[in-house]
Amino acid sequence: MKRWIGLAAIPLLAGCQTMPFGGDPAFRDHDTDGDNVISRQEANTSPRLGKHFARIDTNGSGGIDPREYAAAMTYIAGIDFKRVDINDDGVISRSEARAMPASLKEAFARVDTDGDDNVSPAEYRAATVNLLEGLDFATLDRDGDGVIGTDEAHRVPELRASFGRIDTDNDGLISKKEFAASQR
Template sequence: MKIHMLAAATLAMLAAAGVHAAPPEQAPHARVLQLDSNSDGVIDRTEAAASTRLAARFDALDANGDGRLQREELRGARKGHGPRGGHRGGHRHAGIDALARLDTDGDGRISRGELEAANAAREARAGADPKRAARTGHRARPDLLAQFDAIDRNRDSLLSRGELRSWSEAQRPQREAEMQRRFDERFSAADLNGDGRLSRVEVDEKMPRIASRFAWLDENGDGVLERNELRPQRGR
């Protein structure tokens, strides 16, 4: 009885002192999704700039090379695969490794049929929620199917990890050009007075997700962001 009374008294004192259990930490995936400043369901390179870690891993996570990170690709950011530090090669192909889930029969290869089944499933989900599909610019990984023969170097009608990795590396210049185009579009849209720089007012209005990092990004401290300051720094 004394023990129960002591425990009750202790709880009462803690409550009176305003001591509460710490709220659960926000899930990493939820934090990543907060970067989606225009709420279109994907994160482009400019939005990713608000997170140094995500910006550095953007290419690795962008498995389909469309310059945007979708929900399934962002799972790689949550899991944090690959080594850290100077050994950057481990991150480079994290997006390719995320495609392993398409290997439904577990034979270590991805067939055309497995890709078609995955795309059909995505289309079905999009049909069930057309508004969301419209917001996210729904894609069903058409690149892999359209480029299947080009990726399948040994002509065995199966895509291996090595083949996908080689194809991804070959596509890098094209992806980077597309990412540059998207970056330029976002920057120009935010540059309201057309002076080639972004003021605090312009960032607050057009890129609110990076507004709190304005001073950090403003490397030369001149009160404006130029393209080279806003563009994410990526390791090679």
């Protein structure tokens, strides 16, 4: 049975920035030993990354590789997987993603961490993690000017990596409104 999802039923998925795998400065901040894998111990230095470690480690290797980290940083809206898997085969194909009126089609390659041209439930769940959840705007706005600049965002790797996606008006600053939108 085919299911069509109306535009109003799907929250817009976050826009994506492309960054070469392993080249993300936020990934390198977490990968303190430089082995190109974020271990559980390294992840636990960030409360958000540590909390979602198992969900982000989609291949169950015991570490987060650059592709898994990039998928988690993509942060797509949490639409029920079964609603996106139109043909009920247990994976989201590229054509199913293209049928969505939101950005999953643009984020598909980042979310497909194993490169098999399908998004598994585990890959999909990892991409719905919001690593910015629980951050406090006032604490991040260290100079108290009512916006978060790149220098302030630099202190939190996940915020630095998501800066361009959150700064929706592209003014080089994150306003309270833009920050609040990233928390949802």
